Amino acid sequence: MALDLLTFGEALVEVMRIEVGSPLDRPAGFIGPYPSGAPFIFAVQAARLGMQSGVIGTVGADAFGRCLLEQLQADGVDFSGVHVSKTHTTGVAFIAYNADGTRDFVFHAKQAAAGQLSADMLAPALFDGLRCLHVTGSALSLNEGSLELGRHALWLAKERGAKVSFDPNIRPQLLPVEEAVRVYAEFVRAADVLLPTADELKLLTNAATLEDAVAALWEVNPGCLMILTQGSAGCVVYQNGAPPIHVPAFNVQEVDPTGAGDCFDAGFLARWLAGDDLTSAARFGNACGALAVTAMGPMAGARRLDEVRAFISSG
Secondary structure: OOOOEEEEOOOEEEEEEOOOOOOOOOOOOEEEEEEEOHHHHHHHHHHHOOOOEEEEEEEEOOHHHHHHHHHHHHHOOEEEEEEEEOOOOOEEEEEEEOOOOOEEEEEEOOOOHHHOOOHHHOOHHHHOOOOEEEEEHHHHOOOHHHHHHHHHHHHHHHHOOOEEEEEOOOOOOOOOHHHHHHHHHHHHHHOOEEOOEHHHHHHHHOOOOHHHHHHHHHHHOOOOEEEEEOHHHOEEEEOOOOOOEEEOOOOOOOOOOOOHHHHHHHHHHHHHHOOOOHHHHHHHHHHHHHHHOOOOOOOOOOOOHHHHHHHHHHO
């Protein structure tokens, strides 16, 4: 069956501090492992919304790898593109939560199975009938192999007539910002949908203000649809030649912010592909992002279609 959404990148489990304000450089308690990795969170959320979703990546032949693969199988994600390495262990992200709402990360990714990506892993059959390839900046930042995989996937998607969405998801822990901006440029130019934060857009366009950044984006990709994500403030929909539309967020009690952006992306794209108008699709994405933060674990808050619709109806 043809896929609605396909993505690729870092296959991880997450291990998190139990207490807020407990730094990673001191002994303290952790919880986990939780199946994670931005592309994998995205694929699971898309599947729970009824989309045919698939993911490409690499796990180790170990307990953490089984943790992730079993989750994909339970949610009906096509993981035929996920390879099992006999020489590298599954990637791990260690996370600490700060009192100001920020997070600190230690990634075991580039040197783990997660970082062993290459263009020859791509099965062209996964692109037959594909509707949208979703690319994350973090996936492109692992190494040269992952970047080449991304470039080849981009070519296959365009060659097969699929749409392309790009979430910059800039992670300085994986790739210095200046290098990320250079690497991501071709994906910004190729994107049908761009899903940045305001800070990411300014970095990508080398602009001082948001207004200048939006204008610079239209210069390099005038047909791109942009959804500017704003966290607890919701999102803004930008189309070239039309006034921006602010779509407010939902008010929820945050438990774990990890995965909110990936769930937003999946929610928006699922409804955009289903033919919803942009405001409705953005509101649906906001609902998915809000629900994502209400449970501990990056995939635990990714809800099913009926649950998201009930949440929206409840206001």
